[in-house]
Amino acid sequence: MGIGRIAKKIFGTPNDRKIKATRPLIEKINALEPEYQALSDEGLIAKTAEFKERIAGGERLDDVLPEAFANCREAARRALGLRPFDVQLMGGIFLHQGNISEMKTGEGKTLVATLPAYLNALTGKGVHIVTVNDYLARRDAEWMGKVYAALGLTTGVVVPQQPEDEKRAAYQADVTYATNNELGFDYLRDNMKSSLEEMYQRGHHYAIVDEVDSILIDEARTPLIISGPSQDRSELYRDVDRLIPELAEEHYSIDEKTRNVTFTDEGNEVLEEMLHARGLLPEGQSLYDPESTTVVHHVNQGLRAHKMFQKDKDYIVRDGQVVLIDEFTGRMMIGRRLSDGLHQAIEAKEGCDIQPENVTLASITFQNYFRLYEKLAGMTGTATTEAEEFAEIYGLGVVEVPTNKPIARLDEDDQVYRTAREKYEAIVEEIRKAHEKGQPVLVGTTSIEKSEALSSLLEKEGVPHNVLNARQHEKEAKIVADAGRLGAVTIATNMAGRGTDIQLGGNVEMKVLEELAADPDAHPDEVRARIEAEHAEEKRKVIEAGGLFVLATERHESRRIDNQLRGRSGRQGDPGRSQFYLSLEDDLMRIFGSDRLDKMLGRLGMQEGEAIVHPWVNKSLERAQAKVEARNFDIRKQLLKFDDVMNDQRKVVFGQRREIMEADDLSDIVEDMRHQVIEDLVNQYLPPKSYADQWDTRGLYAATIEKLGIDVPVIDWGEEEGVDQEAMRERLQKAADEHMAKKVTAFGPENMRSIEKQVLLQTIDTKWREHLLRLEHLRSVVAFRGYAQRDPLNEYKSEAFQLFESMLDSLREDVTQRLAQIRPMTEEEQNEMMRQLQEQQARLRQQAENAAPQQAARVPEPAGAGAAAARAPEGAAAGGGAAPAASAGAAAPGFVESDPSTWGNPGRNEPCPCGSGRKFKHCHGRLG
Structure with a gap:
């Protein structure tokens, strides 16, 4: 046994020690329970007022934590009939401390967030709870709003296309639920406004990010852009699009590992001839001339559109428009467009109307937006594999919170087949067997195309099933709610439907709401009693059949996405099973060295339809995934270094802008x-x-x-x-x-x-x-x-x-x-001038409200120096502490003339940190 393992045995892991440190706090909260149960409803609200006074009087939030959590637990019990377990209190404590609480699916993360949100809202500065889509923001605000109301706090929800007054009121509430997109866009809009009264957000005090891995890792490179239209180049896109199919394979090279495509020397020569022949490049002008930059850029984007973007995998065409698909969740990203003309190139390829390119008016990445918060926390079922990135980029620790009941799910070794055909035959057979014995099956696929291909195979076998992908986005919650019913088969693209629980036997709440909507005259209590009785019987049968079976048809580049899929089974101690079916033709296996494995399997004499199943295979696959994750982290880190340059400048500009408005x-x-x-x-x-x-x-x-x-x-x-x-x-x-x-x-x-x-x-x-x-x-x-x-x-x-x-x-x-x-001017002229200025101001405000908010989608970027060349999302300021002002002749410690991030944050009238002895506003801080 190694020294490290001996030390862990004696002292416990760092995670164990963090868990242990919360025990005394949880005991205090539990000891207070009888006292708070004895309070009237008005008494709970009175406690909130008392806590606010104590905090305003100088008490720390940590001092108030046990009482605040006890008060919130009692409010949840009364308002929702849900009493947070000890492990949920533990998750809440870690969130308050500014960590990521890793809690498995079904452990009640939505309820956990109310505890730290309530405690931090007592400061009066507002708390933002961030969700991945509008449906969840509305659902959680309505559901958990009952708890906050019982505590005397207000709740708001921010959604797109919301009336101004409603949105402003939502941001003024004690607890505000919103999507990451809308928060980012509102921040940009606020910094295009011309008076403080028009601004929505009142600061960035504390945020709890639900599905934190999705938002802060998967979406990290995604810039939110508010843009205005530029000149129309539709014809150029169409002309270029006609060229691409005429190119042969030797004219370009594709690198699947870095997801990049480039012209070869021969390709450049052929391309130049084709462009001259079509009049797209003037005679005598070479591809390498500076004047050719625009045409070369368009041709490169056309090549990427044809060779790197697949219909029904990366995007779908819906109502004549190209709608992008999120590679991690399989959801449609409506309103989001690829930047730098790539979206227009795909529109030309698919024969859709080409929307004009846009000019950036304001932009920020999620990395930089969420670093604005004084305190940040997050919840997810899967964060441990990315713990290093969370710590390095956001300063967030990851704590694994134990489950309320032990996990009873059986995670089986992967089955590896030589061909995709053999793999799918085995999958269909496995699904048919599970369906016949009544075991619900959740099938994870990596693209719409693959989910629909599998769907047609199941139809031939006569297996009834639901398909959940970007095309069924609207029915998402309903399909997921039914995925745990007896004999249900659900095909899901990359775990679309996160945020909705898969309960064995089906979701009681969903069924009750459906029946009451169908028959408004029915008595709610009678309907609930009948459905609960039916559900209990169905749940018993599902448990007998083995619980939810998660069957994955491929491994993802990221172990975390695989773990998310596995984690849908075995909630709250339920039985369950998970297994991955792979083939040597899968993308991950093909790109990361399946040749040697193929030869080895050939030597072993594997028969048609036979699979290799061994823990070693799992280990080698996980090593390949870890390499991809590390490379992606390096790309994100490199991009962030570039963004930080913009961050410092944005900090100065937005700060000066606000000062001018104030x-x-x-x-x-x-x-x-x-x-x-x-x-x-x-x-x-x-x-x-x-x-x-x-x-x-x-x-x-x-x-x-x-x-x-x-x-x-x-x-x-x-x-x-x-x-x-x-x-x-x-x-x-x-x-x-x-x-x-x-x-x-x-x-x-x-x-x-x-x-x-x-x-x-x-x-x-x-x-x-x-x-x-x-x-x-x-x-x-x-x-x-x-x-x-x-x-x-x-x-x-x-x-x-x-x-x-x-x-x-x-x-x-x-x-x-x-x-x-x-x-x-005369008085008349003055009035006219003021009127024009006000109109201009109104136009700017309108532009800020209506300018196409565009979320540039994740463009596959080449690694290394090339990554720097990819379109960089500009960032927003991360709060910096004030540097001590230096006396004349002595610069502040760490002051670097060319790096504004080292200047601290001195007031305009304070001495400049460069040591000149002049006021900051007259020296390095001058707008002027």
């Missing part, structure tokens, strides 16, 4: 900008350490009229004796300040402040969008620097910083110039 008087900021523009102009035309006869005073004179709106004798000043650059700067500042003071008098201070605010916000938004586009272009180019032995990430960081600085310079100039050109 401020009543922006004259200081505007003045700082004006003075900085003057300093830049003086340095440009009267270079430091130059002589007066080297000055370009004529150029400075023209620039002051254009940029500052003032006509002053700059040329004459330059000829005066003893006038230096400093004196010129001071004179220009004085003249510009007087010019603006006259405008304030003419407009009236209040109007001028309002105009300054609108001009600032509009200019920031315009500049930020232009900057996003520049960064996108930089991102697509920078990967190739790797060929010159230069690190693409470092190149991106330094160039992105330069672009950001030039954006700020340009912002200062534009704001100063626009304000300088506003002339004093």
